Amino acid sequence: MPVATITDLTMQYTLTGPAEGLPVILLHAFPLSGAMWAAQATALGEEAGCRVVVPDLRGFGGTSAPAGPYPMDLLARDVVALADQLGLERFVLGGLSMGGYVAFALLRLAPQRVRGLILADTRAGTDTPEGQANREVMAQLAEREGTAPIADIMLPRLLAPASLANPAILDPVRAMILANSSTGIAGAARGMAQRADASDLLADIACPTLVLVGDQDTTTPITEAQILFERIPNAALVTLPNVGHLSNLEAPEAFTAALIHFVAGL
Numbered sequence: 001m002p003v004a005t006i007t008d009l010t011m012q013y014t015l016t017g018p019a020e021g022l023p024v025i026l027l028h029a030f031p032l033s034g035a036m037w038a039a040q041a042t043a044l045g046e047e048a049g050c051r052v053v054v055p056d057l058r059g060f061g062g063t064s065a066p067a068g069p070y071p072m073d074l075l076a077r078d079v080v081a082l083a084d085q086l087g088l089e090r091f092v093l094g095g096l097s098m099g100g101y102v103a104f105a106l107l108r109l110a111p112q113r114v115r116g117l118i119l120a121d122t123r124a125g126t127d128t129p130e131g132q133a134n135r136e137v138m139a140q141l142a143e144r145e146g147t148a149p150i151a152d153i154m155l156p157r158l159l160a161p162a163s164l165a166n167p168a169i170l171d172p173v174r175a176m177i178l179a180n181s182s183t184g185i186a187g188a189a190r191g192m193a194q195r196a197d198a199s200d201l202l203a204d205i206a207c208p209t210l211v212l213v214g215d216q217d218t219t220t221p222i223t224e225a226q227i228l229f230e231r232i233p234n235a236a237l238v239t240l241p242n243v244g245h246l247s248n249l250e251a252p253e254a255f256t257a258a259l260i261h262f263v264a265g266l
């Protein structure tokens, strides 16, 4: 897999599809890795002719995990630096959950780089004080006991009950979490706790935007997706039935079809 050297990082990423295709960058959820986008990267590359870049964000997958915290704008700067190295001036930017938080930070930093936006199972608002305290508990748990208890806590928040009972969905998600580093998980948890409210950005998002959400998502529920859909001027909303927070993994065909339809219209 290719790697890029970005400031203090060795950043691993995948590249799929023709070099001249529409660039699409997909940002993963917490505490997973770019591997969660494998099906969408293949389909966008092979069926839609896109040039799909999927990084492992700072602290995750094959990317190095320096000491945190990792504020969302730091993760966004890493992604912009990778796009610069790959010569991608403008790109479609997609993020699921934490990937969406990073997408908002990138929009604040460099809105002119974003040609289209995909926001899946995410929210614009910040954590409550209780949510911030829980992030710190999670960071300390990861540092103390490793990734196994993090997987146990996160899996029921990430997957709908039917997906939790389906080893074909559950097992790869658990494996992705277990393969991450405790330092990376702690760094991202503390970074998410500090994130800025992106609500003020929504009315100014000028590019076409696709909002997706699983109708059983309890982590970033449909009400959050509706706020994005209502406030972003040029947005479409796709609700995926019978799936939870990791909607791209739980309903890959419907999710991918929505992405292909969206990029075809750009």
Ligand code: MLT
Binding pocket: 028, 029, 030, 031, 096, 097, 098, 099, 192, 219, 245
């Ligand atoms: C994610 O899926 O990225 C996380 O659940 C986001 C969060 O904890 O806010």
